[in-house]
Amino acid sequence: MTAEMYETGLDKNAANYTALTPLKFIERSAAVYPSRLAVVHGSVRRTWAETYARTRRLASALSARGIGFGDTVAVMLPNTPAMVEAHFGVPMIGAVLNTLNTRLDAATLAFMLNHGEAKAVFVDREFSAIMRTVLAAVERPILVVDVDDPMYDGSGERIGEIEYEALLESGNPAFEWQPPSDEWNAISLNYTSGTTGNPKGVVYHHRGAYTNAISNILEWDMPKHAVYLWTLPMFHCNGWCFPWTVAARAGVNVCLRKVEAKTIFDLLRSERVTHYCGAPIVHNMLVNAPAELKAGIDHRVNAMVAGAAPPAALIESLEKLGFELTHVYGLTEVYGPAAVCPQQGEWKSLDIGERARLNARQGVAYHLQDAVVVLDRDTMMPVPADGETIGELMFRGNITMKGYLKNPAATDEAFRGGWFHSGDLGVVYPDGYIRIKDRSKDIIISGGENISSIEVEDVLYRHPDVLAVAVVAKPDERWGETPCAFVELKAGATATAADLIAHCKAHLAGFKVPRAVEFCELPKTATGKIQKFELRKRARSVAAIDV
Structure with missing residues (x-):
């Protein structure tokens, strides 16, 4: 016999092979821990049974409106219960969830809705003004669902055809959703925050979402019923896959608008x-x-x-x-x-x-x-x-x-x-x-020597007055480029540029020491990343220091 004996009569079938999907996590938690707390948001406290029923209502309601396999559903939401539910209800019908960065400009958001061919978009009232502008540029009919979160106390009108809770009321809490036939099917669409040109649409599959959700548990030794606070935006890489991770552990999603x-x-x-x-x-x-x-x-x-x-x-x-x-x-x-x-x-x-x-x-x-x-x-x-x-x-x-x-x-x-x-x-x-x-793109080449901006930043972070720092290349007639440091000080701190230069001299080779320092509030993305491309523009006008 050859190795063929391990293939003969041993085919995949419905009994021994199913597609991996993180959607099974919520189904299991609702069945095994129906009365365990799943979502906290102000006075709202829902169990896993209640949350699962709501996601099924969402899937049912979207299906009844003609949304199904391969359709894109976008959401413009903060970290609210509706955002958690969208991570399950949307892919339950084979649709693809596109979480929009809530800090982007109207033109970029319109590009995403058009490029992703969104058939529906959920809009929190906080973002209704910008989304009204965005929707005017959308090139096809789109279902707009208002999400009127009671925890939001600011202004903003409803701009949609139906409010989220009414949409859920029209759905079936016992909707018989189907797992994907193929774990390679898309589950979500996330756009990169590119600094030049249009952002790229990154497509995730069910297998990847499943495996990363499990890896999160393994890396953290995350126990059953862990209580997870949503400080990380769920629009960013689907919250690093933690909506699915928390469901796998029958944990608690503590939502956070701001x-x-x-x-x-x-x-x-x-x-x-x-x-x-x-x-x-x-x-x-x-x-x-x-x-x-x-x-x-x-x-x-x-x-x-x-x-x-x-x-x-x-x-x-x-x-x-x-x-x-x-x-x-x-x-x-x-x-x-x-x-x-x-x-x-x-x-x-x-x-x-x-x-x-x-x-x-x-x-x-x-x-x-x-x-x-x-x-x-x-x-x-x-x-x-x-x-x-x-x-x-x-x-x-x-x-x-x-x-x-x-x-x-x-x-x-x-x-x-x-x-x-x-x-x-x-x-x-x-x-x-x-x-x-x-x-x-962040390596600084000064006089033919490579300087790691991260190395210089690490040294500056050791100074007790520094809250945040970014180092970029500043054009220099003699050296080609030299390091330029943009520094955000802690409240009440009094460090001067000379102090920081002296600190760097004590820890770095001379050619790596910044020749310019500017104090400012650092520009950041919605996920807290420092926008170095903006600082590169500023560096051209920052005065050099004699070091």
């Missing part, structure tokens, strides 16, 4: 929040909040950070609050986080500076992502694990997008050589952990 320190600390205490995610700006806001707001947190809180590496001061401040920080890395194209920096037991005996250095690395692949590697971009061969040789970080595995919607050329280029090209440059250490050195 990220404010007082509200966050109040909810941490009142709901006994166990987990939250965010960009560095969110964690910095919390550790720098007034002491009276932080008082009374007497339980462990697990925090996840992505973006800039967490500096020692941030890690130390979070530890004093009783928060444990996990550093993750990813991009929209890999469902949010797809790499993590697991902390080793022996790190606990190290001083805070060394622990921060180790924890600043992007680490290793998520459990259910096949690999994240650093390859030479020309040869596509691995770089030496010496912590010095720079290559490009690349991903491969199930937690990787299907591709870019209607953009085969960009898709082919992104997947060149059988890997997803992140555009981030980094190194591999002897222990196998990866660290980003910079984005390829």
Whole structure:
């Protein structure tokens, strides 16, 4: 006999093979834990049975209006119960969820609705004014559903054909939805926040959403009934897949319309929040909040950070609050986080500076992502694990997008050589952990020497007065480019440009020291990422300093 014996008469069938989908998570939680709390939003407190019934109503109501397999349903919503429900109700009928960035301009939003061919859009009243302008530019009929969240106390009129709760009332709470026939089917559409040209539409599949949701649990050792606070926008990479993760654990979605320190600390205490995610700006806001707001947190809180590496001061401040920080890395194209920096037991005996250095690395692949590697971009061969040789970080595995919607050329280029090209440059250490050195476009070349903007930023973050910092290239007649630092100081801080320059001189080679420093509020995206492309424009007019 040959290996064929393991294929003969052993075919896939309905009994031994089903498509993976995160939609099964809510079905199970509603069946096993029907009376467990699922959603908290102000005075609203709903169980998993109630939430599941609402998602089925949503699926039923959309189906009755002619929306089905392959249709795009867009949502312009903050982190409210309707946003949680959309992550299940929309794909239950084979439709594709397109979560819109609530801070974008009208022209970009109109492009997304047209490019994605949205057949319906849900609009929170807070965004009705801009969406009225957007809808005037939509090129096809579109169902507009108003979401009148009782927690919103601002202005804004209804602009739709029907209000969300009325839409749900028209649906069937026992609607018999069908899982996807193929786990490769699209589940969501997320647009990149590109800095030039139109954004690209990143398409996720059910298999990837399922595997990343499970990986989130594994990386965090997330227990049953975890209480998750929505500090991270659900429009960003589908909230890093956490709507599906929370459902898998029959946890609690603590919704949050607006990220404010007082509200966050109040909810941490009142709901006994166990987990939250965010960009560095969110964690910095919390550790720098007034002491009276932080008082009374007497339980462990697990925090996840992505973006800039967490500096020692941030890690130390979070530890004093009783928060444990996990550093993750990813991009929209890999469902949010797809790499993590697991902390080793022996790190606990190290001083805070060394622990921060180790924890600043992007680490290793998520459990259910096949690999994240650093390859030479020309040869596509691995770089030496010496912590010095720079290559490009690349991903491969199930937690990787299907591709870019209607953009085969960009898709082919992104997947060149059988890997997803992140555009981030980094190194591999002897222990196998990866660290980003910079984005390829953010390397500063000064007098022929490469300067990592991240390295300079890391040093500036060590200064006790610095809240946030971004370093970009400033044109220089002699050197070609030199580092220019844009700095946001903590409240009440008094550091001067000279102070920061002196601090850098103590920790960096001379050619890496910024020759210009400007104090300002840093421009940021809706997810808290610093917009370096805006700072590059400003750098041309910032005066240099004699260093």
